[in-house]
Amino acid sequence: MADQEPVVVEPVADPEPVVVEPVADPEPMVVEPVAEEQVVEDPVPAAQEPVLVADEPEAGAEPAGDEPGTGESLLAEEIAADEASTDDPTPADIAPEPSPVPEQGTDPLEADVTATGSAETPDASAAEVAGAAAAPDAAGEQAVASDVPALSLRNVTKTFGELRAVDGVDLTVPAGSFYGLVGPNGAGKTTTLSIIAGLLRSNGGTVEINGVDAKRHPRAAKKLIGVLPDRLRTFDRLTGRQLLSYYGALRGLPSPVVESRAADLARAFDLVEALGRPVSDYSAGMTKKVMLAGAMIHSPRLLVLDEPFEAVDPVSSGVILDILRAYVDHGGTVILSSHGMELVERVCSRVAVIVSGQVLAEGTVDEVRGESTLEQRFLELSGGLGDVEGLEWLHTFSA
Numbered sequence: 321m322a323d324q325e326p327v328v329v330e331p332v333a334d335p336e337p338v339v340v341e342p343v344a345d346p347e348p349m350v351v352e353p354v355a356e357e358q359v360v361e362d363p364v365p366a367a368q369e370p371v372l373v374a375d376e377p378e379a380g381a382e383p384a385g386d387e388p389g390t391g392e393s394l395l396a397e398e399i400a401a402d403e404a405s406t407d408d409p410t411p412a413d414i415a416p417e418p419s420p421v422p423e424q425g426t427d428p429l430e431a432d433v434t435a436t437g438s439a440e441t442p443d444a445s446a447a448e449v450a451g452a453a454a455a456p457d458a459a460g461e462q463a464v465a466s467d468v469p470a471l472s473l474r475n476v477t478k479t480f481g482e483l484r485a486v487d488g489v490d491l492t493v494p495a496g497s498f499y500g501l502v503g504p505n506g507a508g509k510t511t512t513l514s515i516i517a518g519l520l521r522s523n524g525g526t527v528e529i530n531g532v533d534a535k536r537h538p539r540a541a542k543k544l545i546g547v548l549p550d551r552l553r554t555f556d557r558l559t560g561r562q563l564l565s566y567y568g569a570l571r572g573l574p575s576p577v578v579e580s581r582a583a584d585l586a587r588a589f590d591l592v593e594a595l596g597r598p599v600s601d602y603s604a605g606m607t608k609k610v611m612l613a614g615a616m617i618h619s620p621r622l623l624v625l626d627e628p629f630e631a632v633d634p635v636s637s638g639v640i641l642d643i644l645r646a647y648v649d650h651g652g653t654v655i656l657s658s659h660g661m662e663l664v665e666r667v668c669s670r671v672a673v674i675v676s677g678q679v680l681a682e683g684t685v686d687e688v689r690g691e692s693t694l695e696q697r698f699l700e701l702s703g704g705l706g707d708v709e710g711l712e713w714l715h716t717f718s719a
Contacts, residue, residue, distance in 0.1 A: 605636030
């Protein structure tokens, strides 16, 4: 076997030494002092304005029936007007309001209807927000018999775009009167009544309720009014009793007074057995009766009624008429619109005929109708006498 060559092991060269460079000292960290945070205390919150909760605030703001209009929201305008108005009107602005609260079981129509039924609270603004009525006053009976009209309109105008729905209306409704407002569809009756009731803002003119300027003192004026609108929009899921309690609470009446007056009104309107049922189950006549009762529960000086007898049966109409006549006999004032000329001629002491937003005739019923009937005079003024010529074909019937 041949000898193997010896393995020569080469010596490994020493590795080059590793030179470690010294690390430079880091620059010292400068810590900036934190400035003290300035604490700003929250200012004491100012007293919040009362919150107005409105369910369908624009409902009824557009003229009803055939009267055209765009409708408009009054919420912002109402708040602005109330804030801009002066404090509670002076005694000279509002005629005194008489009559104590009727006791349980008494007929509310035998009490003086010019009373408002609740004492004014020391805080006037709180009373206004609550809708409380002004305090009764012993001198009120003299105010009813005074020369202050229940309602005064001077050059009142209202436009919807280019349409002049109310064009310079002047009306004076004496206290203790039954006043009728008649006119064709679209004449401006509902718009005028809505302005009187505060549901619409006029573009010009003045409205005074028993001497109170409705624009300067809107809340004070509304305390003197009861309203029955043309469109019967109400909380019909409530029972009749609950609805009357709601109306009374809105007017700031104490609960015992509301219960007493609701019972009296239910007897007068023949609604005692219906008070426990939802209003949605009522007939049209019953609905108008319970809403009229709600409009009267605070014993207003002026009732504004838009078509109160429309779609009402003769029995309900008779009940409503009896109550309204007793209300007027005791010093109240009614202004109503109606298409029933015979009814207006029979129950109203004064009447105004309004056509195209203007009053064409005004005065007592005898003064307005002259030698003809009120209906004939109304047709002449409104141009309602149509031409029946050219309808001969209607007299030859189809085979």
